[in-house]
Amino acid sequence: MPNILLVEDDPNLGQLVQEYLTMKGYATDRATDGNQGLQRFMASNYDLCIFDVMMPKKDGFTLAKEVRMANRDVPIIFLTAKSMQEDTIQGFKVGADDYITKPFSMEELLLRIQAILRRYQRSTDLGEPTVYKIGSFSFDYPHQLLSRAENGSSANDAESQPQKLTSKESELLKLLAQNLNQPVSRSFALKMVWGDDSYFNARSMDVYVTKLRKYLKEDPSVQLVNVHGEGFKLIV
Known part of the structure; x- marks a missing residue:
């Protein structure tokens, strides 16, 4: 219960x-x-x-x-x-x-x-990877952890510690990682993560995209970009 x-x-x-x-x-x-x-x-x-x-x-x-x-x-x-x-x-x-x-x-x-x-x-679907590699990052979806590979950051760098993501951050990053280097439409992302593509949910998604960009900025080879007229693209 x-x-x-x-x-x-x-x-x-x-x-x-x-x-x-x-x-x-x-x-x-x-x-x-x-x-x-x-x-x-x-x-x-x-x-x-x-x-x-x-x-x-x-x-x-x-x-x-x-x-x-x-x-x-x-x-x-x-x-x-x-x-x-x-x-x-x-x-x-x-x-x-x-x-x-x-x-x-x-x-x-x-x-x-x-x-x-x-x-x-919701448990991870059968057949789907549970850990995604994004540049020097390792994204552990079941545990909602985003961490740098050992050779990707300094052990003394506080920002290199694993980042615990919220469920929505994890769901959005998973969707982007599954479509790495491919555009993901705003409407599709909203329906998959938020359930509908209402105006307020769209504004909410913008907030979470900004958060993900902040987490990923430590690796210059990783970019989360806006695709005009379409949505977003996670590029490595």
Whole structure:
């Protein structure tokens, strides 16, 4: 049974969401502010977190940053009453996997939860490589680790230490590695990694592409380039 942490300061909405998810088979703990939410998170293991953005004591973005310091992998969904583009982009930058704008239907929330958990729990397909070589990098997909080959960096270089990737970073890098030196269309990448090619998901993907470029810049022979009118290409 997946274990979910819900942090929502609205008592009516919080209780409604908790009861609905429990009824659907998800063990759901609820906190009413950011501080309490962090305490709950640190005291237990959760498969997914749902954070309201505007909360007393600690907002959802700050809570997500602190959660990410303790666990880079747990999926996070933001609940927000705002539809401001800036808020959405900020949410993805702090590590959100999805967001949903109030008011929302419980069925929509459930579908988003199910899609994220499927993505996180999906095992590597039979016949696919589990480790990809990208220039001097070795990408261990099952363990979500990106590391330099021994002859590709200095042992004293702190930035040469293995980089733990988030699930979305891993899924996107895997897709690019599978199509090395070949263009990958934006629409295809969005549908494969995010589930649909909506505007906000496209902006989210741009954030993750920027992160991957930062990780890969240590090897000048590796480039993640924009292909005008198509999408992206990982070149070695």
